[in-house]
Amino acid sequence: MTVTTSTxxxxxxxxxxxxxxxxxxxxxxxxLIALFPVAWLVFLSLGPDKDDYLHPGRIWSKMTFDNYSFxxxxxxxxxxxxxxxxxxxxxxxxxxxVAATTGYAVSRMRxxxxxxxxxxxxxxxxxxxAVLMVxxxxxxxELQLIDSYLGLILVYCTTAxxxxxxxxxxxxxxxxxxxxxxxxxxGLSPFGTFAxxxxxxxxxxxxxxxxxxxxxxxxEVAFATTFMLDDKKYTLAVGLQSFVSxxxxxxxxxxxxxxxxxxxxxxxxxxxxxxxxxxxxAGGTKG
Numbered sequence: 251m252t253v254t255t256s257t258x259x260x261x262x263x264x265x266x267x268x269x270x271x272x273x274x275x276x277x278x279x280x281x282l283i284a285l286f287p288v289a290w291l292v293f294l295s296l297g298p299d300k301d302d303y304l305h306p307g308r309i310w311s312k313m314t315f316d317n318y319s320f321x322x323x324x325x326x327x328x329x330x331x332x333x334x335x336x337x338x339x340x341x342x343x344x345x346x347x348v349a350a351t352t353g354y355a356v357s358r359m360r361x362x363x364x365x366x367x368x369x370x371x372x373x374x375x376x377x378x379x380a381v382l383m384v385x386x387x388x389x390x391x392e393l394q395l396i397d398s399y400l401g402l403i404l405v406y407c408t409t410a411x412x413x414x415x416x417x418x419x420x421x422x423x424x425x426x427x428x429x430x431x432x433x434x435x436x437g438l439s440p441f442g443t444f445a446x447x448x449x450x451x452x453x454x455x456x457x458x459x460x461x462x463x464x465x466x467x468x469x470e471v472a473f474a475t476t477f478m479l480d481d482k483k484y485t486l487a488v489g490l491q492s493f494v495s496x497x498x499x500x501x502x503x504x505x506x507x508x509x510x511x512x513x514x515x516x517x518x519x520x521x522x523x524x525x526x527x528x529x530x531x532a533g534g535t536k537g
Contacts (some may be wrong), residue, residue, distance in 0.1 A: 288512075295505035303501050317506035327507065329482050330489035331514075333399070334468055337485060340403040341467035342460050345410035349459055350452070352411070353418035354444050358430060368419065371412040379472045382408075390477060397479040405477065406467040414459035421455030422448065457522050468515060486511045 294302065295317055297309040321327050355361075356368055386405055387396070395401030425448060433443030449456070471487045478484055484492075490511070493504040 291505050292509055295502065295509050297502050297505075300498075300500045300502050303505075317502050318510065321503055321507050321510060325492075325503075325507075326482060326484070326489060327486075327510065330484050330486045333478075333483050334485040334487075335514075336399050337402050337406065337474075338464050338467040340399065341406040341410055342463045344403060345407045345414060345463040346456060346459050348407065349411045349414035349463075350418050350449070350456065351444070352415040353420075354422050354448060356415075357419050357422035358427070358440075368416065371415055374408065374412050383472070383476060386473070387476060396477055397483065399483070402474060402477050403467075405473050406463075406470065409470075410463040410466045414463060417459055417462075418452065418455050421452055425451050461519070461522060464518065465515065 293309065294306065296313040296315070297303070297306070298312055298314050298316055302309050352371075386408075390396050390401045390405070393401070395404070429447050429451070430443050433447050438446065468485075469487055470485075471491070474485045474488045475491070478488065481492075486507075490504060490507050493500040493507065
């Protein structure tokens with residue numbers, strides 16, 4: 251009598267132990283590489299002297315939070331934070347509204363040149379900041395919007411709207427056209443259909459566009475430095491530059507300010523991360 255032993259059969263799509271170990275090791279390595287600059291910045295922010303970055307090993311024996319206390323109490327950090335929030339939230343609201351209406355119009359309506367219009371939006375992203383700076387400054391000066399939050403918001407919308415319009419156009423394409431027809435049967439106008447039926451279904455896509463617009467405005471430096479003249483209206487990214495001059499660089503205070511700047515963005519990302527993942531994956535799998 252012969253006894254047969256059955257060998258375990260690997261299921262399709264399941265990797266072997268060596269492949270699984272290698273993939274986990276690669277992911278851990280990539281995570282460490284991504285987290286190292288952040289951890290290093292936090293570490294340098296705990297050094298009390300501006301030259302501690304040259305001798306980081308000495309920081310261990312004299313760690314302190316004095317840099318954070320100085321930034322919060324003796325700089326215009328909260329004015330910078332207020333300006334950044336005003337500009338970022340304004341860019342988010344205006345930019346997402348314009349991008350959503352643009353993306354919906356191109357997705358649902360067939361007007362002459364609608365395809366070329368989307369490519370024209372994409373073409374606007376090809377011009378470098380140095381080329382756009384002078385004509386934008388002249389336009390804002392003519393409109394008397396230099397050193398104003400509205401002027402900076404409109405400038406940032408020129409960057410946020412084209413990408414967000416492409417993103418939302420692709421997401422609107424995944425929503426069945428029958429919903430628009432049902433809205434017309436119920437007597438809704440095109441804008442009523444868009445506001446009452448389409449936008450609630452497009453919340454994940456809107457979350458992605460809103461987050462992109464917020465980050466675009468929150469961390470931008472070149473336009474804010476040129477168009478904002480009052481130091482009380484500086485954004486956080488511009489205020490960060492005040493710690494570096496021609497003859498001195500307070501890198502310990504700069505590191506502490508950079509950590510403080512990252513906190514609101516990280517908190518916002520943590521709150522909306524589920525909608526971000528849903529919006530990115532849904533736009534890529536439907537249709």
